[in-house]
Amino acid sequence: xxxxxxxxxxxxxxxxxxxxxxxxxxxxxxxxxxxxxxxxxxxxxxxxxxxxxxxxxxxxxxxxxxxxxxxxxxxxxxxxxxxxxxxxxxxxxxxxxxxxxxxxxxxxxxxxxxxxxxxxxxxxxxxxxxxxxxxxxxxxxxxxxxxxxxxxxxxxxxxxxxxxxxxxxxxxxxxxxxxxxxxxxxxxxxxxxxxxxxxxxxxxxxxxxxxxxxxxxxxxxxxxxxxxxxxxxxxxxxxxxxxxxxxxxxxxxxxxxxxxxxxxxxxxxxxxxxxxxxxxxxxxxxxxxxxxxxxxxxxxxxxxxxxxxxxxxxxxxxxxxxxxxxxxxxxxxxxxxxxxxxxxxxxxxxxxxxxxxxxxxxxxxxxxxxxxxxxxxxxxxxxxxxxxxxxxxxxxxxxxxxxxxxxxxxxxxxxxxxxxxxxxxxxxxxxxxxxxxxxxxxxxxxxxxxxxxxxxxxxxxxxxxxxxxxxxxxxxxxxxxxxxxxxxxxxxxxxxxxxxxxxxxxxxxxxxxxxxxxxxxxxxxxxxxxxxxxxxxxxxxxxxxxxxxxxxxxxxxxxxxxxxxxxxxxxxxxxxxxxxxxxxxxxxxxxxxxxxxxxxxxxxxxxxxxxxxxxxxxxxxxxxxxxxxxxxxxxxxxxxxxxxxxxxxxxxxxxxxxxxxxxxxxxxxxxxxxxxxxxxxxxxxxxxxxxxxxxxxxxxxxxxxxxxxxxxxxxxxxxxxxxxxxxxxxxxxxxxxxxxxxxxxxxxxxxxxxxxxxxxxxxxxxxxxxxxxxxxxxxxxxxxxxxxxxxxxxxxxxxxxxxxxxxxxxxxxxxxxxxxxxxxxxxxxxxxxxxxxxxxxxxxxxxxxxxxxxxxxxxxxxxxxxxxxxxxxxxxxxxxxxxxxxxxxxxxxxxxxxxxxxxxxxxxxxxxxxxxxxxxxxxxxxxxxxxxxxxxxxxxxxxxxxxxxxxxxxxxxxxxxxxxxx
Numbered sequence: 001x002x003x004x005x006x007x008x009x010x011x012x013x014x015x016x017x018x019x020x021x022x023x024x025x026x027x028x029x030x031x032x033x034x035x036x037x038x039x040x041x042x043x044x045x046x047x048x049x050x051x052x053x054x055x056x057x058x059x060x061x062x063x064x065x066x067x068x069x070x071x072x073x074x075x076x077x078x079x080x081x082x083x084x085x086x087x088x089x090x091x092x093x094x095x096x097x098x099x100x101x102x103x104x105x106x107x108x109x110x111x112x113x114x115x116x117x118x119x120x121x122x123x124x125x126x127x128x129x130x131x132x133x134x135x136x137x138x139x140x141x142x143x144x145x146x147x148x149x150x151x152x153x154x155x156x157x158x159x160x161x162x163x164x165x166x167x168x169x170x171x172x173x174x175x176x177x178x179x180x181x182x183x184x185x186x187x188x189x190x191x192x193x194x195x196x197x198x199x200x201x202x203x204x205x206x207x208x209x210x211x212x213x214x215x216x217x218x219x220x221x222x223x224x225x226x227x228x229x230x231x232x233x234x235x236x237x238x239x240x241x242x243x244x245x246x247x248x249x250x251x252x253x254x255x256x257x258x259x260x261x262x263x264x265x266x267x268x269x270x271x272x273x274x275x276x277x278x279x280x281x282x283x284x285x286x287x288x289x290x291x292x293x294x295x296x297x298x299x300x301x302x303x304x305x306x307x308x309x310x311x312x313x314x315x316x317x318x319x320x321x322x323x324x325x326x327x328x329x330x331x332x333x334x335x336x337x338x339x340x341x342x343x344x345x346x347x348x349x350x351x352x353x354x355x356x357x358x359x360x361x362x363x364x365x366x367x368x369x370x371x372x373x374x375x376x377x378x379x380x381x382x383x384x385x386x387x388x389x390x391x392x393x394x395x396x397x398x399x400x401x402x403x404x405x406x407x408x409x410x411x412x413x414x415x416x417x418x419x420x421x422x423x424x425x426x427x428x429x430x431x432x433x434x435x436x437x438x439x440x441x442x443x444x445x446x447x448x449x450x451x452x453x454x455x456x457x458x459x460x461x462x463x464x465x466x467x468x469x470x471x472x473x474x475x476x477x478x479x480x481x482x483x484x485x486x487x488x489x490x491x492x493x494x495x496x497x498x499x500x501x502x503x504x505x506x507x508x509x510x511x512x513x514x515x516x517x518x519x520x521x522x523x524x525x526x527x528x529x530x531x532x533x534x535x536x537x538x539x540x541x542x543x544x545x546x547x548x549x550x551x552x553x554x555x556x557x558x559x560x561x562x563x564x565x566x567x568x569x570x571x572x573x574x575x576x577x578x579x580x581x582x583x584x585x586x587x588x589x590x591x592x593x594x595x596x597x598x599x600x601x602x603x604x605x606x607x608x609x610x611x612x613x614x615x616x617x618x619x620x621x622x623x624x625x626x627x628x629x630x631x632x633x634x635x636x637x638x639x640x641x642x643x644x645x646x647x648x649x650x651x652x653x654x655x656x657x658x659x660x661x662x663x664x665x666x667x668x669x670x671x672x673x674x675x676x677x678x679x680x681x682x683x684x685x686x687x688x689x690x691x692x693x694x695x696x697x698x699x700x701x702x703x704x705x706x707x708x709x710x711x712x713x714x715x716x717x718x719x720x721x722x723x724x725x726x727x728x729x730x731x732x733x734x735x736x737x738x739x740x741x742x743x744x745x746x747x748x749x750x751x752x753x754x755x756x757x758x759x760x761x762x763x764x765x766x767x768x769x770x771x772x773x774x775x776x777x778x779x780x781x782x783x784x785x786x787x788x789x790x791x792x793x794x795x796x797x798x799x800x801x802x803x804x805x806x807x808x809x810x811x812x813x814x815x816x817x818x819x820x821x822x823x824x825x826x827x828x829x830x831x832x833x834x835x836x837x838x839x840x841x842x843x844x845x846x847x848x849x850x851x852x853x854x855x856x857x858x859x860x861x862x863x864x865x866x867x868x869x870x871x872x873x874x875x876x877x878x879x880x881x882x883x884x885x886x887x888x889x890x891x892x893x894x895x896x897x898x899x900x901x902x903x904x905x906x907x908x909x910x911x912x913x914x915x916x917x918x919x920x921x922x923x924x925x926x927x928x929x930x931x932x933x934x935x936x937x938x939x940x941x942x943x944x945x946x947x948x949x950x951x952x953x954x955x956x957x958x959x960x961x962x963x964x965x966x
Contacts, residue, residue: 231275
């Protein structure tokens with residue numbers, strides 16, 4: 001009794017009288033396939049939303065045409081909500097091409113309740129259209145013939161339709177011949193038409209089989225054909241000319257030869273048919289011979305390799321045209337009307353007189369790099385050969401560091417240096433050796449090229465007097481042929497200040513094309529003229545005429561009589577000093593000689609530009625102003641050095657004294673040196689602070705180490721660097737080279753390194769050729785806004801042994817190690833601890849800085865003299881002599897802190913134990929942003945320095961020889 005009461009209570013609590021169960025409702029339906037045909041099974045599926053009341057059963061009624069079938073029950077898939085019914089193929093009639101069907105569903109629940117979907121009996125909402133599909137392919141086709149000769153083509157063309165009367169497009173048509181194993185295929189076009197051909201190589205009765213397939217339908221046709229023919233020979237005659245290389249004039253036609261040269265006609269007669277050729281006779285009709293020459297060849301059986309070869313020496317003793325014609329006659333088994341035509345052999349030769357003219361002037365082109373070690377000796381060999389009086393040639397040096405030279409390298413496919421071209425594409429020499437070896441080899445190649453048979457072309461430069469230089473090209477009237485090619489004038493720097501690896505200036509450095517013209521069919525006795533501007537000081541021109549095959553026909557040069565006596569590397573120095581101060585500034589001048597011989601003192605001019613009015617600059621007790629003063633370079637005072645290439649270098653350091661009064665600000669001035677009409681410039685940027693200003697110098701970027709290391713089968717370059725400024729980039733250059741015999745270097749590859757952890761950067765050496773070379777030369781630098789802040793010294797390392805390819809198992813069969821897993825499992829906690837410590841330190845320093853700022857006074861501003869802009873200097877490669885001195889001045893003041901830069905904005909690395917000074921940006925008084933000096937160096941920021949006695953300053957000497965321009 002208690003159970004019944006509790007059950008009734010729960011019933012009242014769970015199902016109150018005002019709540020009714022939700023009934024099922026239609027959700028969705030589907031038809032598979034969605035585009036049915038009369039031949040398809042039709043699967044109808046319907047799904048209901050079943051809530052609280054289950055469905056007892058479902059029926060489906062299908063209507064098509066004007067009739068409706070009796071409802072049929074549907075099957076439950078097992079979940080009580082989805083039901084299906086499969087209708088067999090052909091169940092809806094096939095009286096038309098398509099039938100429109102629609103469906104109604106009736107479902108029952110609660111035993112007696114029934115619902116319909118759609119509710120409207122006449123609704124066609126749920127419908128599908130059943131279409132008729134083709135069941136038969138029909139072919140209308142025939143071959144173009146039923147009898148053919150061997151190796152002739154038989155073509156079958158026709159049209160494909162289906163039993164619905166439609167053209168069948170895209171059907172595969174296959175034609176075969178029984179017993180031959182050959183076939184050909186094609187597809188019908190949009191109109192159902194096709195054409196397919198087959199070559200029947202063998203005689204006999206054959207059956208052609210044609211099969212057409214389209215999806216699951218196929219149709220077949222066949223025809224009988226007869227391959228029946230006579231064995232017929234197919235004759236051919238070809239000819240070539242045998243002659244010496246010097247028998248043809250350069251730039252002449254294919255069949256143009258000198259009188260008296262040995263030219264032999266070589267002709268071949270072949271039978272490539274199916275039948276024998278009998279009693280073959282060749283008739284040689286040569287225009288300068290009195291009679292036709294008859295040659296009895298005999299018989300030739302069909303063969304793709306057997307031939308008759310004959311020779312006939314031509315009479316070339318007289319000038320003019322020689323017509324050569326060879327015809328054939330033969331007998332065959334087949335009827336005469338089946339003889340296959342052949343093409344007689346015919347050529348026309350032109351004999352020209354042997355011209356007389358001066359020897360050809362050779363052009364030597366060399367591709368080099370400022371960082372290429374083996375290039376130095378090859379350059380030295382070329383320049384020494386150029387000094388020899390009995391060897392006359394022109395030469396151009398393409399320095400790969402220059403963009404213009406890189407374009408030329410791409411044109412000629414240069415991928416390594418040194419790479420030497422003799423007469424452009426006539427001869428080529430790669431790799432290096434000793435100077436003596438290179439001189440002997442290059443001399444031999446130049447002498448060989450000078451003996452080339454080239455047209456009698458004269459090339460001259462002439463001064464017009466109106467600021468222009470004329471370049472004329474003349475083809476001698478003794479020549480009987482026309483000449484075509486490219487007439488080009490190149491601009492060169494005769495005495496460049498760009499240095500090679502040993503610091504030697506590179507001569508005849510390529511600057512670019514100055515003028516050019518395409519020469520087409522130039523007649524003997526005619527001229528071609530070009531005009532170029534008179535060259536600037538230290539510049540010149542090389543003119544060249546290139547044949548269509550790229551070889552040089554003639555060359556000439558315009559080199560003004562000029563010798564560069566002294567050289568000075570150009571660049572800039574950033575100096576930080578307290579004031580007042582007396583600073584020692586040094587400039588090093590150099591003189592180069594092939595031989596160690598005496599020379600008189602060489603005078604040069606020196607003057608300053610932009611020194612503030614209350615400053616003074618002096619040398620040897622004489623003041624240096626903006627007016628040139630003459631100073632002498634003396635062999636007795638200079639330091640002599642014999643470089644590895646054998647070149648003698650004399651260098652002398654000239655000391656200047658700069659006196660700075662008390663004050664502060666940022667200043668710049670230039671020190672100019674003129675030798676032999678060439679002006680060299682060194683720019684100084686000085687950051688002056690009062691002696692008692694106090695403050696702390698900014699931290700300088702430092703490169704601690706650069707090294708190579710392999711990981712995961714790849715080779716990486718690593719750089720460990722400190723104090724890298726914001727927005728600065730760590731970069732590296734890698735140059736692959738071979739050492740020893742045939743030494744050469746590949747092309748350099750520059751990289752931007754990616755930080756991988758604090759003060760450590762790396763990048764994969766992708767793009768560096770590690771297979772063709774033995775060593776890698778590399779260095780790194782830190783760069784910001786195009787200015788190199790610090791550069792590492794250059795390193796060299798053998799490639800062999802650098803890369804270790806990891807394997808899945810070691811030699812003992814052990815599985816690969818789990819180093820990466822260990823690093824991950826133990827490294828992650830360590831990194832998290834380090835990050836937490838760093839965050840704590842940063843928060844502590846931030847608090848200390850806030851307290852310090854409250855006690856520190858505002859630092860004084862800086863001044864920048866108007867007009868003191870620093871020009872952008874040309875980059876200088878190679879070794880450098882010190883240009884700044886760390887000696888104290890006579891007053892006892894220590895020298896100022898100096899950062900030097902060779903080239904535009906290159907900060908030279910300090911000597912061991914010293915740190916370079918980074919030029920920090922600062923707003924100039926009266927402006928909102930940092931002042932940027934010409935050359936891309938921002939005016940360094942002034943900071944408070946420690947208190948010092950008036951007149952003292954701090955100098956760190958910088959060794960510019962450690963620099964390597966990136």
